[in-house]
Amino acid sequence: MPLESNARIVSELASRGYNAEREAVTVLAGADRPIETLDAVVDHAPDDALRITVEHVRSVLDEMSAPATPSDVAVDPTPTTADPESATADSEPATGDPTPATVNSTPSATEPAGEAVENGRSPVETKGSPGATAVDEATPPTTDAPGTEPGSHAAADHDRDPSRRELEIANDMTGHSTGTGEYDDFVRTFRDRYERLSKLLRGRVNHRPAEAIADMPGGSEAAMIGLVNDVRSTKSGHWLVELEDTTGTFPALIMKDKGLADVVDEILMDECVAVDGTLADDSGILFADSLHFPDIPRTRVTGGADRHVQAALVSDVHVGSDEFMADAWSRFTDWLHTPEAEPVEYLLLAGDMVEGVGVYPNQDEELDVVDIYDQYEVFAEYLKEVPADTEIVMIPGNHDAVRLAEPQPGFNEELRSIMDVHDARIVSNPATVTVEGVDVLMYHGVSLDEVIAELPEEKASYDEPHKAMYQLLKKRHVAPQFGGHTRVAPEDRDYLVIENVPDVFHTGHVHKLGWGKYHGVLAVNSGCWQAQTDFQKSVNIDPDAGYAPILDLDTLDMTVRKFT
Structure with missing residues (x-):
């Protein structure tokens, strides 16, 4: 009787990447030490061998049965394999469209409140995607009426028709968590x-x-x-x-x-x-x-509004940090009150409204507001600077006061009551927001760290975060790898699957500005509103701060405006 079954030997060889002759399997199964012999055969097989022959096996058996001499070399029973x-x-799809020139972002002739940035890549002064330039290097002037302070918005007089707006939320798991761990x-x-x-x-x-x-x-x-x-x-x-x-x-x-x-x-x-x-x-x-891979179809019909209307895509405000850029935020909200910004009727915020507490080592030394509830109170005051008739949608991030495991529900009632400004809609991370026919997948983006760490630099990097987003689209999942840095909460369904293809994929988290199209889907990472912290310096993060991507919902063209 063989000491091991033939099926076991076949399975062991397959696990090491080898096929085998039937007689070789029989000889291995009948060996005195079958698994040790199998390991030795694999170790001694020629480098280009895919099939283990009976000659390979008998050669090793002869060597193992030969009398030991001082010159003998012990057989290592551990198969030689590379580090798993x-x-x-992992890699960025070669089939994607890495050239963001498909996204039109031609700046207007005058930029009274925020300068437009050339489409597709981060500006060079912030070390974003290579090859891009800013249209105007000057600091934009404020647009407040004479004698007013930034944020007072004395001249706000938008003439909008809220009845024409359409906004729907899908895949929101807030209040539907079933997992117990x-x-x-x-x-x-x-x-x-x-x-x-x-x-x-x-x-x-x-x-x-x-x-x-x-x-x-x-x-x-x-x-x-x-x-x-x-x-x-x-x-x-x-x-x-x-x-x-x-x-x-x-x-x-x-x-x-x-x-x-x-x-x-x-x-x-x-x-x-x-x-x-x-x-x-x-x-x-x-x-x-x-x-x-599951991937995104190359040909598909994208949605679009039936009128000229825009959405501002922002993330990572980080109110409470002593590096929160309050002046840049106020210049942004001042601009939202100007006639030029009248079409901007939607504000989509992709997480990290506040800096949080205890998120990284020695964070307390970099806090301007040390109480988490006070941070949300201050954030709510800054949100009030946005025109009151703006539709606002927010999802949480890893600095916010919700569970870290994804999907993240959209805040508890106490925090919702604090942030009850302009009837903002607070939904889960991730969620799909359909804005006048345009499907926007909003995801904060913690898994981008893992994708960038695993993939070759040319396929995903912090300087070009949209390429890492292409990978998530290709895999049709916002957090495909389990057990790493991205915590995943078990639920009755996987809310992180990208089942329906969005028109726009909006993330934040990495504090870098980047955008481009992959199989017709516009991927946008919107930067942040926080200057470089000491912790970011220690991990070599150079943020792109004070930028607001402005999306035309009728054409899906985009302009990035700079407010620093």
Whole structure:
């Protein structure tokens, strides 16, 4: 009787990225120390070998049975594999449109309150995306009437018709949290993630469950959709990707000569992908020919308002910090009262209204307002500077007084009562806001840190945050990787899935300004209203502060205005 089953040997070899001859499997299973022998065979196999032969096995058995001599070298039972972390590189989609010139942002001839910035990249003086320039280097003048203080808005006289406005909220989980943190809650969340994302992939591959693929004959063409359970390099420089669905797991080998290195670089743990290819002769591994992400369709019809109306996209105000740029904020709100800003009827705030308390080490030394409730009181006063007939939508961020785990509900009743200014709508992070026919996916953006850390710099960086946003669109999930810096709360459904394609994707968090289009979706990271703190200096963050992207809801053109 074999000491190990043939199925166990096939599984162990597949986990190391190898196929094997049937006789080689039988010999390994009957060895005195089958797993140790298998490890030694893998270690001694030629670098370019994909298939373990019986000659490989017998050669190692002969060596292991030979009398020991002082010159013998001990066989390391641990297979030689690359560091799993280094193997899990993720990347910005090569198929995306990295050229933001598709977004029109031609400045007006005069900029009385805020200077327009050239479209697509952050201004060079703030070390944003390379190659961009500011149209006007001068500090913009204020537009208050003579003898008034900034923020008094003596000349506000917009003539707007609120009856023409349309604003709807979707995917708001506020008040609908069901998770208790139990194991079964996480199972439900990931099952929902798999079911909803796999639907987006089933039209591209002839998917079969893992257990069905395991029963298929060797040499068959097969395809599987699953969540990424593991990614690692093999000794030969190939990549082994283990996928998991509701029936089990199955390994896929992506060979280095298949031209898929850029795709492998983009894989994140726990995201949903599809792999198709051909089964090995022993059916223990799938040799991948292609890999697919859920992705955004290349051709789609975008929404648009039936009149000329605009929305200001801002985030990361950070009231309470001693680096909060109150003067820049007041110049922005002053401008909102001018005739030029009359079309700006919506203000969409993507989180971090206040600086918070205890968010990072020694934060108390950088606070101007030390009580969290007082911070929201002060923020509410600054929000009152916005024209009273402006529609305001806010989501929380990681500095706000809500749970850190995503999705984040939209504040408790006490904080809502403090921020009850201009009937602002406070919804969860993330949420989709439909503004006069334009779907805006609002997400604060904590997962951008993880994407930027995992991906090659040319595909995602802090200087070009919109490229990291392209990755989230490609994966159809705002926080695909679980267990890292981004905390995820288990719910009865995964609110972080991007099931419906938005027209605009608006984030903040990283304090960098960047925007561009990916498959027709305008991705905007709107910078911040906080100058560089000592903590940011220590981690080399140079913020883009005092900018307000202004979106035309009828054409989806955008102008970025500078208020510093």
